[in-house]
Amino acid sequence: MAAIQVYASFPRAVAPGAKLNLKPTNWCWVHCLSLPLDTLNALQFSPRPYKWIRYAIGVVVGAEGDLSSSPDLPDIVDYNAGLLSESTILYYHTSNKERRKMFPVDPDLERTESFTSSIPTTRLAHFIDDVKERDGSTCVMTGLDEILCDAAHLLAQTKGDTYIATYTQRRSRSTTGDDIVQDINSVRNGLFLNGFSHKGLGKHIAFLPTPNFAMDTADIDPTAPPEGRRYTTHLFKPDTPFYLGGRNKPPSGSPLRISDTPQWPPAILFDAVYAGAVLQHFGTETLKEEVAATWKDTFYSSSVMTATEADYKLIMVERAANAEKAQKQAQEREARYEARKGH
Incomplete structure (x- = not known):
């Protein structure tokens, strides 16, 4: 079956909280999407299908870039062209600036058996x-x-x-x-x-x-x-x-x-x-395994203060302030009592 195979460049290693290593040796091409031509033609998501493919791989990868027929030279595709009738391989090129922002979609985006919300x-x-x-x-x-x-x-x-x-x-x-x-x-x-x-x-x-x-x-x-x-x-x-x-x-x-x-x-x-829908219908197992293995700890990073944690911190601050106020009032009452005793 004729299809468009889309590759994107991913880091070999990702450290939570650290900047991505942009050295070429840390990056490799990963087969991300397999898009059957019959399916794309039937879905008709856009009269400019290459623009749609660019968006689809961009939101999966989590970085803006351009499609090319070459892994080496960013010979950008004609985004206004119609689909070819034969199989094609495309490469999604991203700049170093975009690579610094890269944050791919979680292959377990809809998994619900864990990470239960603690929100009341x-x-x-x-x-x-x-x-x-x-x-x-x-x-x-x-x-x-x-x-x-x-x-x-x-x-x-x-x-x-x-x-x-x-x-x-x-x-x-x-x-x-x-x-x-x-x-x-x-x-x-x-x-x-x-x-x-x-x-x-x-x-x-x-x-x-x-x-x-x-x-x-x-x-x-x-x-x-x-x-x-x-x-x-x-x-x-x-x-x-x-x-x-x-x-x-x-x-x-x-x-x-x-x-x-x-x-x-x-x-x-x-x-x-x-x-998530693109991954469900067109994502490759290679992509899912690569992202899960490399990015999992980053998806569930604890480096961001959540709303619940912020509320808890505020409650603790208020409790400490109330306790300090109560202690001060008790000391003032005791001082007034001792003053009256002295008279």
Whole structure:
């Protein structure tokens, strides 16, 4: 079967908390994606498929770069060209500046048997209420009523605070850090979705944010303004009913209803979900094994203070201040008592 095989350069060793070693001897090409041409043509995610491939490998690798037919010279592909009919090998080249920022997607992004969140259930209740209120109590994908919907986490709740804090800090592209999320139950980590779509999120359903480093919105819909902000529904397995049918059935390529508030999730979390779906359908075992072996300790780094830890520290500070205040008041009372005794 004809396919496009995509390779990206990965470090041989990664030390948590340390800068990546950029020496050429520390880097090697890894076979990351296998994209059957028949599947790409059937999915029709973009009329400019090479731009989509560039985005897909970019969010999987966690660094911006360019596609080339050569592993040595960055002879950049024609991003406006159509797909060839024969098998092709492409190499994803990244600069040293981008390599310093590199943070690949976790192959266990959706694994839920461990790393249970320690956030109190009241935070989960607030998460549900806040997501529902922000999104108007109807599914942002289909418009279905709240009785058929859930407040879905983009990064799974079971990953916990440290995970989302580490992920968004490492993936942040904002000069102000406003795309960093430290609370797994933050409203910014949620979408109000119908229950069927919730089950398929990050597996067979993902939402592509545009503009991004590789694509503008016209690369998804040629009739749309290029710089128009959009989140496009992509069904990686269109024949799987991860949505409710009838008039609420959204075609692949339909836009989400966006809440234009600061509480809307940052694009890097949509990228994470999209990367998970790409990995699910097109990722190679070589990539999964390479990333798991080299980056696992970094994914679950404890170097970032989470919302829960920050709250705990604040509580301890307040308790210490209250104890000091109580002790001072007791000393003052005792001094007044001794003064009265002296008279």
